[in-house]
Amino acid sequence: MKISVELTLTPLHDDFEPAIIHFIKKLRASNLNVLENPLSTQVYGDYDEVMNLLTSEIKEAFDLIDRGLLHMKIVKSDRHDYEPHF
Numbered sequence: 001m002k003i004s005v006e007l008t009l010t011p012l013h014d015d016f017e018p019a020i021i022h023f024i025k026k027l028r029a030s031n032l033n034v035l036e037n038p039l040s041t042q043v044y045g046d047y048d049e050v051m052n053l054l055t056s057e058i059k060e061a062f063d064l065i066d067r068g069l070l071h072m073k074i075v076k077s078d079r080h081d082y083e084p085h086f
Helices: 017-028 047-064
Strands: 002-011 033-036 041-046 068-075
Touching: 002 017, 002 047, 017 033, 017 041, 017 047, 041 047, 047 068
Parallel strands: none
Antiparallel strands: 002 041, 002 068, 033 041
16 A cells, blocks of 8 residues: 655754754655655655554654654555646
8 A cells, every 4th residue: 555644854953953964864765655745754655664663763763853743644555656636
């Protein structure tokens, strides 16, 4: 089953950029399709592969920050090639 996941990591402390950059670089290093924009990062692929990656990388990201939020949306389909029709 293919899924699309949108992630927004928000450390709640000063000097937050290194933790976000580390998290994104770890996602990029996977064999999954990863797209980024200024507000979020999207990961596309097989459910088990995506969720296994996110389980380990979210834990590592939380270990690197004092306090923080992670917003995650999951869609049951691969939407990496979505283009608006308007």
